[in-house]
Amino acid sequence: MSSGYTYQRCLSTLSKASCPKFLVRHIRLSPSHGGASRRQYTQIHRKPKAVPTQQRRTAATAVAAPSEDLNKRVYVNGPGDPRLPHPDERPTQNPERIVLQPDNLFHSFSNSPIPNIRRRAAFMKSHAYCPHPEHRQTRIVTSPHDPEARKTTSQSIQPPAHVKFECPDCGLPVYCSEEHWMDDYEHHAEICDTLRQANEDDHDLHSGRHFSEFEWPGPQYEEFLPNMTNWDTYLYTREYNSINSDRSMRQVTRLLTYPLTIASVLHELSPYNIRAGGRLTTEGIKSFSALRYTLHPPRDGGDATIKGLRPRPPPVRLFILGARAESSLPRAVWIQLEYLFLRCAIHIIFIGPESMMNRDAELPLPERTPQNPFGGIVEDRLTNYTKITTFVEYYHTMHKAKYFQPFDPYFDCFVLFHPGLGHPASVHEWEETLPQLLETKVPIICTGYTEWDMQRDKEWVEGKMKGEVDVLMEAGENRFRSLRWDLNDYDAGDLSCGNWGVWAFRGKRYEATMQDE
Numbered sequence: 001m002s003s004g005y006t007y008q009r010c011l012s013t014l015s016k017a018s019c020p021k022f023l024v025r026h027i028r029l030s031p032s033h034g035g036a037s038r039r040q041y042t043q044i045h046r047k048p049k050a051v052p053t054q055q056r057r058t059a060a061t062a063v064a065a066p067s068e069d070l071n072k073r074v075y076v077n078g079p080g081d082p083r084l085p086h087p088d089e090r091p092t093q094n095p096e097r098i099v100l101q102p103d104n105l106f107h108s109f110s111n112s113p114i115p116n117i118r119r120r121a122a123f124m125k126s127h128a129y130c131p132h133p134e135h136r137q138t139r140i141v142t143s144p145h146d147p148e149a150r151k152t153t154s155q156s157i158q159p160p161a162h163v164k165f166e167c168p169d170c171g172l173p174v175y176c177s178e179e180h181w182m183d184d185y186e187h188h189a190e191i192c193d194t195l196r197q198a199n200e201d202d203h204d205l206h207s208g209r210h211f212s213e214f215e216w217p218g219p220q221y222e223e224f225l226p227n228m229t230n231w232d233t234y235l236y237t238r239e240y241n242s243i244n245s246d247r248s249m250r251q252v253t254r255l256l257t258y259p260l261t262i263a264s265v266l267h268e269l270s271p272y273n274i275r276a277g278g279r280l281t282t283e284g285i286k287s288f289s290a291l292r293y294t295l296h297p298p299r300d301g302g303d304a305t306i307k308g309l310r311p312r313p314p315p316v317r318l319f320i321l322g323a324r325a326e327s328s329l330p331r332a333v334w335i336q337l338e339y340l341f342l343r344c345a346i347h348i349i350f351i352g353p354e355s356m357m358n359r360d361a362e363l364p365l366p367e368r369t370p371q372n373p374f375g376g377i378v379e380d381r382l383t384n385y386t387k388i389t390t391f392v393e394y395y396h397t398m399h400k401a402k403y404f405q406p407f408d409p410y411f412d413c414f415v416l417f418h419p420g421l422g423h424p425a426s427v428h429e430w431e432e433t434l435p436q437l438l439e440t441k442v443p444i445i446c447t448g449y450t451e452w453d454m455q456r457d458k459e460w461v462e463g464k465m466k467g468e469v470d471v472l473m474e475a476g477e478n479r480f481r482s483l484r485w486d487l488n489d490y491d492a493g494d495l496s497c498g499n500w501g502v503w504a505f506r507g508k509r510y511e512a513t514m515q516d517e
Contacts, residue, residue, distance in 0.1 A: 100207040105200040108171035114206040121166075121173060124489050128163045130176035131493050132184050135160050142424055143452050147493045150187075163492065170195035172492045194495055198485045204247055212241050213248040214255075216332065219339050226340060228269050230479055234260070238339075250484035257499045258326045259337040260480040262318065262415055265445055265504065267340060268292045271479055284472030287443045287506055290410045291316070295341045315345035315387065319404070319414045321395050321433070323350035326417055328359060331382055338386045350390040351398065365392060374398060394429070399436045407440040414444040417499065418453070421446070422460030434464060438507030443472055445504045449496035451477075458503060468508045475503035 099113060107113065109121030129138045131147040138160045141149045161176035170192045175181040181188065217239050220226075227233035231253060235243065243249050264270055266288060274280045280288070294316055302310035320326060327350040338346055356365060356377070368375045374397075379388040391398065398404065414437055420426040421434070437444055448454025454475050462469055482498035 097208040100203055100209075102204075102207075102209070105203045105207065106171060106196065107199075107203060108166045108168075109173065109199070110166060112203065114203065116206065117202060120489065124492060125163055125173050127490050128173065128492055130161045130163055130180055131187075131491075132175060132180040134158045134180070135176075140424070143456075145450070145452055147491060167192065167195075171199045172487070174492050188493075191493060191495060194485050195487070195492065198487050198495070201247060201250055201484055202487075204251065211248075211251070213243050213252040215241055216336060217339075219342070222342055225269060226267075228264055228267060228479075229271050231483070234480075246483075250482075253480075254482045254484045254498060255329060255333050256336065257478075257480055257482040258329065258417065259334055261417075261447060261478055261499045261502055262413075262445065263337055263340045264478075264480050265473065265502065266291050266295060266413065268296050272473060279474040279476055281471055281473065283470040283506075283509075284504060287409060287472050287504075291413060291443065294410050295344050297343055299343075312345065314411055315347040315385075316341075317347045317349060317404075317412045319349050319351060319395075319412070321351050321414060321416055322419050322429075323352040323355040323390075323417075324357070326350070327352070327355040327390055331379070331388065334388065335383060335386055338383060345385045345387070347387045347389065349404075350388070351393065351395045353392060353394060355390050356392050363390075373401070374403065394433070396433045396436055399433075407442050409442050412440070412442045414440075414442060416444065416446045418447055418449050419457065420453070421457035423453075423456070427460065431464070434461065438465060438468060441507045441509060443504055443506050445473075445502065447478065447499040448475075448501045449498070450500055453496075454501035454503065461505065469505050470508050471503070471505050473502070473504035475501060478502040 107117075109117055109124070112118050112121070129135065131150070133150045134155050135151055135158050137148050137151045139148055143149070163173040163176055165175045165178050165181050166173045167175075167181060167188065172195050174188060174195075175184065220238060224237070227237040231249070240252075243252065265272060270288075272279050274282070274285050294313065297313070300310045302308045334348055337348075356363065363377055366372060366375050366377065374391050374393050377390045379390075382388065419430065421430050446454075446457060448457060458475050478499050478501055481500045485495050485497050488494035488496070
């Protein structure tokens, strides 16, 4: 999307002499050294790592590749950076690392050339059950869209059976036998194409190709405003690399849906408004206007010189509760949030018992000490404006200890990605937390996998608190939802996409008014 004749390149060229060069460094995490640090939390030290210009990059983080000639130093900050190398100088694809070609991505899971996918197929065959209505139910049905809801007829007499047969069209194990697959093919055909798409997307991630869609732009001049109407307008106005295929679009939105969902609600150019159909309520305008006032501060004339030093306000705290996959995303994904809120510090706090699952080798959990009672892992060397802290703990435990108090509606916001507030398996984990969240009176942004999942959470919140909730944003489809469909290894027919819907609420506010006697 970057062009040699854009206004941004012209402006960058004119101000090249005075514009500081941003060097985005490759971040390497290393565990802290016991008691060597006197800080309150365990710190994660990072060192810059130089990477040759010809080395293939597959990570989502941008890498600076210095050369011997300082005048020809290559900075790779994204397509919006005027210091990008010439296309002929960019890293070339290493053919030895390619496992699958773009026209050879479809393989059945059991016969896949990727070992991880073959292991996944074995897992599905050991845990997923055949959806044919002749089998008896294996769980209590909680949704009319659950495939188990079809197993209520008088013909449901066969015992449950694990899936063994792989559909030749989608390549996934979906039925216990070919006979059941043929008998129920009319129902399976409704999702067969989508399952095949998910199959090819999974193989694409393991194909070994160069993911140019994961090379993202760095900071952008404030004069160039992002258009947050939808994915296409955002990627274009932020000058991401040109994405010319639907598959690449699905892959990149699967990661960016988390920071962009937050930004689409909190940004001053949010596509959600108070007009008819805009989904924001009167109370929503009040709460989000307070946060936008902090996220978009006025210019104060400060600069990098001693005379230009200015006092900085506290960072905006984003509490992401029940964190799972979002806490393990590459940090370059969350730094994109900083580029939408220039001149504002952001502190992202992941809280949840699964926030560090399967990451012990990467970041060993620190010991809990009086100085760090909840074992917080602090990453405060990402950029000058972004800090990330992770707690492997339930929020209600930390709330009782008053660890984060006081809360300020101008600086704090809670985010719940697919919390399952009303799901029978997780509702008990939120019964104690929900009243505490409403007590803070700060906005709570909540997403759902599907429309049914989102509506179930909303009904549970409104029924549980009985009038003590102010809805800030009506429930509906998220404009920045993931475009990629995800498979459920316990039920191949259960398809969902990340952050399909979004809504927001907070604790009800009561305003005291003076009345003449």
